Amino acid sequence: MTSTHPAVELNGLTKTFGTVTAVDGLNLVVQPGEVVAFLGPNGAGKTTTIDMLLGLARPDAGTVRVLGGTADEAVARGRIAAVLQTGGLLKDLTVGETVRMTAHFYRHTRPAAEVLERAGIADIADRIVGRCSGGQQQRLRFALALLPDPDLMVLDEPTTGMDVEGRRDFWQALRRDARDGRTVIFATHYLDEADAYADRIVLVRQGRIVADGTTAEIKNLAAGRTVRATLPGADQAALAALPGVDAVEVRGDSVLVRTGDSDAIARHLLTRTAARDVEITSRNLEDAFLALTTERIGA
């Protein structure tokens, strides 16, 4: 079934609008079962990439493969589903009618009652969509996306405009659902969402991927870690000469070593010197995000 193909293969994907290059030769492979955050500031090209991934927009160059076929095929067979930022709803239908109507467009779906339950809106099935809050409408879009039991779920900034509680409810619903092995790709500019819900983070900036790895790798990538220890009379020059050390700072009896390989530095300090009270801290994802998306890295 899905086992032989990646869930998503984007190859040299490019899209320009007039003189603006929204997506610039983007390459990405997502394996089945991954939960990937597409993280970047507004205007980084996330939505344009997702539109091409879903077959809503045509790339100027490059190719899109979804579950081994075209995006249109995946949509037609209910293998891919999406919660869009701009996906409209009919305001004069009820929540339940919207789900039942959409279900008729597929050959086979999960029962309407089940997706309403999974999306956490079973209690408002009879409410007119126009009277639902933004968060409730977003969960309705999520319920619609659950109908075909897709192999790949794509969400474009699904919690934009929700309050804190709404965001938490939404992610809980998504998490309950995703743990079963569905591939999930979501775009967000909320760092905490990427950090909390993704296995893998893809950082995009100006239509390109600037970093790609696990949350821990991304944090490490931008800033490395800082190893702090109490070491009176530290030999600053010797420490700075160790492999992987970016900077050494001595503050009284404390020494702070900025490094990409904190394990080796800690081992060195503990085995070769008199250092004690060793602390290793990583900079948080926000630092990594800012560093990678606002300045050119290793250009």
Next chain:
Amino acid sequence: MSTLPATPAATRTDRPDRPTPPDRRLPALGGFAPAVLGIELRRVLRNRRTLAFTLIMPAVFFLIFGLPQRGQTLDNGRPVTAYVMISLAVYAAMVATTSAGGAVATERALGWSRQLRLTPLRPTAYVATKVATAMTLGLLAVVIEFVVGAAAGVRIPLDVWLLSGLAAWLGSLVFAAFGLFIGYLVPAENVMQFIGPILAVLAMFGGLFVPVEVLPHVLQQAAKFTPVYGMGELARAPLTGDGVSMAGVANMVFWTLAFGIGAARLFRRDTARV
């Protein structure tokens, strides 16, 4: 440095939550489902404005303008009230089908059409659903007008009821196409607010409010080229026994093609990817 190699999480190909994979075949008829019609109709009938303008107002028109002419007869002895009733049935059907077709404007404005592109529903099946909804609503409009007429004492032979009703209903297909045409032309949520007056003017030229013969000569000539003229003539022909002129038939064919082709072209433009 810039990009780390992709590090996929453990690849899970089996889905513990679903021992049997779901049915991934394409939907029959491109996703066109009669059950959707039921939901669409409920939705339309829930809208008080649509209800008032398409189903109730033409019936009230009959009571106001038709009933006072009770007892008067046409040249062939048939009641004038029947003439008014059939004319207003055509009007009711055209308003109903236009508003149902024009609903695509609202759905485009709301972004629902975009949402639909993420489902297996084919665009042609979507349009077919809209046309079917329009025609069901058109039929309902004709039936209501006739029921009100019959209840108010209109008596005509059964074949006139059936033929005139059928003509009024099928003729309104032109306006289902017109509604779609407008719907794909302007993405506005309240498109009927400006189509309504246009329909009223067209209905006047089609002789639905007063016979075309009472209009000034110039307007009578111009009326022959407007889109309601043909369908009005066709719907009243069984009653008046006048037959249908070539001009009337040509008029209907022309406008059906014009709006149909226009709607199809705009529809293709709308569904093309950018």
